[in-house]
Amino acid sequence: MPTVSMTVNGKAVSGDVEGRTLLVDFLREDLRLTGTHVGCDTSQCGACVVHVNGEAVKACTMFAAEADGAEVGTIEGQANADGSLNVIQQAFQDHHGLQCGFCTPGMVMSAAALLKENPKPSEAEVREYLEGNICRCTGYHNIVKAIMAASGQDVAIAAE
Structure with missing residues (x-):
């Protein structure tokens, strides 16, 4: 299995993924960032929107391997540094x-x-x-x- 490396919410992460692993599944299952939701599995609901290199993308439409080397932002990274709501x-x-x-x-x-x-x-x-x-x-x-x-x-x- 290939290893992917990316920066998620400012932290370097990596993991072994199958080629078919979706970014949303890597975030939720491997990194335990469960704030990114899976609502439809068909890219219609938008519950899985994350930022990849500053662009909003539906994480259910992107393979984790496509985010190799990318900067990824999730809902967990939206709070202020002190943990308060942005x-x-x-x-x-x-x-x-x-x-x-x-x-x-x-x-x-x-x-x-x-x-x-x-x-x-x-x-x-x-x-x-x-x-x-x-x-x-x-x-x-x-x-x-x-x-x-x-x-x-x-x-x-x-x-x-």
Whole structure:
């Protein structure tokens, strides 16, 4: 079995993987980073979104071997250095952008990627960016509101 090496949340890691091992499975099973969820196995739900070399990717669509040498960020790496919630996570809590929480890691990772490339997105831009993430509980109003708040915008501009 080939060995893959990557940096995950700032830490060098490596492991032996079969060629068919998906990145999501390597993260969850080998590294025990279980915040990245598997919701559909078909790349439609977005619960497995992670960052690979700064880009949001669905970890169920990428082999672990493809991430060899990459910088990978997971939901576990989103908290502040002191362990407190980062601005996006805090906004999800403050604006009730979660319900069961299953989709939340993927939503937060997608939100972080969006805000990196577009620090002040419009409501329409947030909704469009989240098209690859499915929430089966909340609808999307409070998720959009949380992302708008995390961007420093007045959440009153989000449609009621």
